[in-house]
Amino acid sequence: MPILTVKVSQPASPSLNKAISEMxxxxxxxxxxxxxxxxxxxxxxxxxxxxxxxxxxxxxxxKNSFYFDIKVVDGTNTKDEKAQYIAECFEAFGELLGPLHEESYIYVQEVSADAYGFGGATQEFRYIRSKS
Structure with missing residues (x-):
């Protein structure tokens, strides 16, 4: 957790995959x-x-562009953290892709812990289980 879905206006490239994922x-x-x-x-x-x-x-x-969303459990990040994340990711994509169109988007999507999970268990279940 989390999952990021990324779209970039470039030809597919293993080296760009690595650079984007590491960044x-x-x-x-x-x-x-x-x-x-x-x-x-x-x-x-x-x-x-x-x-x-x-x-x-x-x-x-x-120009080049990108869009990505990241799903995180609601309430786990502050407004300042989300703002810093968006600013730093935008800047880094500019370095990776070249001249960016301003209409490049990042969406930090906060989802409910009881409606989001992996491995067959919700995040809320994992939280409750960790407390017992």
């Missing part, structure tokens, strides 16, 4: 205090000619 793992563990060994990342690549912002493709604009 996100570092920030997710350092800023949001999530366990590296429980963090899952899925990366999808979208051709820049298929990514449209303001009616024009990124290819036509000469």
């Amino acid at each position: 996100l793992l570092e920030r997710t563990t350092r800023i949001l205090r999530k366990k590296r060994e429980l963090t899952a990342i899925v990366i999808d690549y979208v051709p820049p000619e298929n990514w449209i912002v303001g009616g024009a493709t990124l290819a036509a604009q000469g």
Whole structure:
């Protein structure tokens, strides 16, 4: 836990997979205090000619973009942590992808502990079990 779903406007590349996943793992563990060994990342690549912002493709604009969401249990991170995470991830994606379109998005999605889990158990169940 958590899971990150990432989309980038680049051709698929094993080296970019590694760079994106390492960058996100570092920030997710350092800023949001999530366990590296429980963090899952899925990366999808979208051709820049298929990514449209303001009616024009990124290819036509000469820009790159990304979108990712991360699901975390509600109440486990502060507003300051989420703001720092978004700022640092945006900056790092700019370094990885080149000129970024401002319309690149990060969504820290807070989900209820009783409706989110892995391995067949909710996070709320894991919390309660850890207290007994």
